[in-house]
Amino acid sequence: MKFLLFVFVLVYMFTGCSQKKVEVQKPIEKVVVKKEPIKGLIPENVIQKAERKYGFTVRTRYEAYNQKILELQDASTDEKLEKINQFFNTLPYVNDLEVWGVKDYWASPLEFLGKAKGDCEDYVIAKYNSLKNLGVKVEKMFFTYARAAKFSKNHMVLSYFETPNSVPLVLDSINYKIFPADKRKDLTPLYNYNGTLLYKVEGPGKNGQRVKNRAHIDKQWNTMLRDIERNKF
Numbered sequence: 001m002k003f004l005l006f007v008f009v010l011v012y013m014f015t016g017c018s019q020k021k022v023e024v025q026k027p028i029e030k031v032v033v034k035k036e037p038i039k040g041l042i043p044e045n046v047i048q049k050a051e052r053k054y055g056f057t058v059r060t061r062y063e064a065y066n067q068k069i070l071e072l073q074d075a076s077t078d079e080k081l082e083k084i085n086q087f088f089n090t091l092p093y094v095n096d097l098e099v100w101g102v103k104d105y106w107a108s109p110l111e112f113l114g115k116a117k118g119d120c121e122d123y124v125i126a127k128y129n130s131l132k133n134l135g136v137k138v139e140k141m142f143f144t145y146a147r148a149a150k151f152s153k154n155h156m157v158l159s160y161f162e163t164p165n166s167v168p169l170v171l172d173s174i175n176y177k178i179f180p181a182d183k184r185k186d187l188t189p190l191y192n193y194n195g196t197l198l199y200k201v202e203g204p205g206k207n208g209q210r211v212k213n214r215a216h217i218d219k220q221w222n223t224m225l226r227d228i229e230r231n232k233f
Contacts, residue, residue, distance in 0.1 A: 041065070041066060041069055041133055042062045042063075042065065042066055042110065042231070043231070046062075046110070046231050046233060047059055047062050047063070049233070050062065050110065050114055050233045053114065053233065054114045054115070054233075058113070058114055058116075061113045061114075061116060062110075062113060064087075065087070065109075065113060065130075068083065068084070068087050069130065069133065069134065071083075072084070072134055073134070075134075077136060080131060080134050080136060081131065081136075081160060081169065081171060081178060082178060084127050084130045084131055084134070084171075085127060085171045085172075085176070085178055086176070087130075088112075088123050088126045088127055088130075088173075089123070089173055089176045091112065091113075091116055091117055091118065091123075092116075092117050093117070093118070093119060093120070093173060094117040094118065094119065095119050096118075096119055099115055099117055099118060099119070106121055106122070106125060106220050106223065106224050106227075107122045107125065108125070108224070108227040108228050108231075108232045108233070109125060109126040109129050109130065109228065110231060110232060110233035111227075111232060111233055112125070112126050113126075114233050120155050120156040120157070120173055120174075121143075121156045123158075123172075123173040124143055124156050124157065124158045124171075124173075125224055125228075127158050127171050128141055128143070128158055129228055131160075136160075138194065138195070139194065140160055140161050140162065141158060141159070141160055141161075141194060142158070142159045142161065142168070142192040142193060142194045143156060143158065143159075143192070143193045143194065144156065144157050144158070144159040144168075144170070144189050144190075144191070144192050144193075144201070145189070145190045145191040145192075145193070146187045146188055146189045146190055147187070147188040147190060148174060148186065148187060149185075149186045149187070149188070150174065150186055151174075154190075155174065155187070157170050157171060157172045157173075157187070158170075158171040158172075159171075159181065159189075159192060164207075167180045167181050167182050167206075168180070168181050169181075170184050170187070172184075172187075174186075189201040191211065192207055193214070193217060193221075195218075195221050195225075197210060198210065198211040198214045198217065199211065
């Protein structure tokens with residue numbers, strides 16, 4: 001009996017092994033998970049080029065901006081105004097002479113984020129362009145030249161008019177909270193401009209007489225639009 005059992009085991013071992021394919025286990029390869037870039041207004045190739053210019057930390061700022069734009073796609077207008085205002089106000093104010101070596105320079109939003117600093121018009125340009133890309137109507141937004149009492153100098157803010165006759169909301173880099181223009185006693189608005197129209201301001205945010213001689217500001221505006229369109233960084 002024992003002999004038969006021994007023979008059975010041998011037969012099973014040899015026939016079974018002959019039918020099984022012996023596989024040599026390969027060493028486990030390290031799987032590298034490639035991080036997908038955040039898709040948004042700033043394409044990946046621009047981010048890579050900007051890294052060579054500003055350093056690797058610029059990617060964090062550019063991707064944070066892309067993420068913010070994606071988050072706000074379906075938000076209300078009030079939320080878009082608030083969140084975009086907050087986003088850019090985290091960057092420090094530094095004058096053009098220190099940043100760019102010239103007295104007056106209108107930086108593109110990518111340059112502003114690249115340098116991570118700028119002056120009043122850089123905040124306004126970045127906020128305007130961001131809100132425009134989020135679907136806020138450009139005819140409701142004006143670049144407002146004002147006199148800032150706190151600093152006794154000219155200043156620029158972004159004004160948002162819900163209707164042509166409403167008191168606008170002021171998106172500012174001095175006071176981070178959005179207030180209606182009539183609550184900003186520290187600002188004396190002088191001119192409102194939106195690329196098509198230039199108005200003298202009569203009272204808090206109220207557009208008055210149109211100004212025809214605007215060649216200088218038109219030139220700056222058109223240069224700004226070209227810089228934005230070609231992703232100047």
